[in-house]
Amino acid sequence: MKSVVIFLIVLITSALQFFSNNDDYTQTTPLEESIKRGSEIYQDFCVSCHLPTGEGIRKTYPPLAKSDYLINNRTASIKGIKYGQQGEIVVNGQKYNGFMAPMGLADDEVADVMNYISNSWGNKNDNMVTEAEVSKIEK
Template sequence: MSIKGKYLFASILLFILFLFSCQLEPYSKGKEAYEFYCASCHMKDGSGLAALIPPIAGADYYAQNQEKVACIIINGLQDSIVVNGKKYGGKMDPIALTPIQITNIMNYMNQSWGNNIPVKSIESVKKDLEKCPQ
């Protein structure tokens, strides 16, 4: 093979590796943002913290209230909620994120830690945000 041919071959190989690495971690943006904004409370693995912070991994409340999650992030939550049969009455402060960041984080959470919840589009997150309780 000529030098040029070898370079071409190496470039194609690198490109395939690059595509493959994106496949391995399709929600890397959401993971990064989750770990920055949410993991301090909900933990890196979404398991929550004892009786204080509800889980997101395997959480019935999370799976059943998908259209409320964007508002929970933007407005915070101070309510008495039941997650997987356990009562939580803590307080989550509002976190100012854009619809794109919310979509990335939700899609990471929906497809991580054993969660298998359909992914959200930015459009549906924007619609959810329009319906936030004032």
């Protein structure tokens, strides 16, 4: 019995040392996790129009990079991702009057992609978009 207790103490001590000294072990915040998931969603649904750099295509697809519209119009930006976008908007002083089809994303996916784009390419937003916030936005 005494040897079993000693074995368990050694095992637990080893495990604690491993996790406290292991450079591969990192702790992430919920925002960082959301941004990572949002990056994958962006690659699947958004990159063909807004490009890998988030710069869009001038006069056709608005930029997400350093986008005043994205940062200053949070609800409208979420609504555009959730339901699609139609009609004139002004982004960084340039008018866009196009159509973005709804992507069919779930509320958690909309939140993740919104967190990704609002924290990429010169954008910074520590105020995390949540699934609950997205669910309250109506068409």
